Amino acid sequence: MTDMTENRGGETETAAVRRSPLAKHRGGDAGSRGRTTIADGVVEKIAGLAARDVDGVHAMGSGLSRTFGAVRDRVPGGAKSVTRGVKAEVGEVQAALDLEIVVEYGVSIADVARDVRENVITAVERMTGLEVVEVNIAVSDVKLPDEEEEEPERRIQ
Numbered sequence: 001m002t003d004m005t006e007n008r009g010g011e012t013e014t015a016a017v018r019r020s021p022l023a024k025h026r027g028g029d030a031g032s033r034g035r036t037t038i039a040d041g042v043v044e045k046i047a048g049l050a051a052r053d054v055d056g057v058h059a060m061g062s063g064l065s066r067t068f069g070a071v072r073d074r075v076p077g078g079a080k081s082v083t084r085g086v087k088a089e090v091g092e093v094q095a096a097l098d099l100e101i102v103v104e105y106g107v108s109i110a111d112v113a114r115d116v117r118e119n120v121i122t123a124v125e126r127m128t129g130l131e132v133v134e135v136n137i138a139v140s141d142v143k144l145p146d147e148e149e150e151e152p153e154r155r156i157q
Helices: 021-026 040-052 063-074 109-128
Strands: 004-006 012-014 057-060 086-090 094-104 131-143
Touching: 040 057, 040 086, 040 094, 040 109, 057 131, 094 109, 109 131
Parallel strands: 094 131
Antiparallel strands: 004 012, 057 094, 086 094
């Protein structure tokens, strides 16, 4: 049963609809007074971390971008790029993502791609409130068990 009350003007209103006197004068709740924008890089970081959490994903990005990234990671003050292999297009209410991954040898690529897609969509939608309309996944390589990691040669000076 709804709690009906009568205000000073003789009008009837429900307790659920009543607003505080301050809300009436300020034009609504605080959530509707302004706009929030989310940068592409924010969505790329969230997606990159979510993709790396999936079993079977060895690395993100193509061989060339991983090589350049390994060099950049070794530079003092350089941070590891969590956005490597991730490209996002972010609108006001929707986002689309392209991911490039390297999978471990022996895993089902279809299963890994599905799990990456699900994990990325869940993380991005939960953290940003954006609707993820697509997650395109390109598998650029397979990490074989006997392959060395792609690292630049160290030079002794």
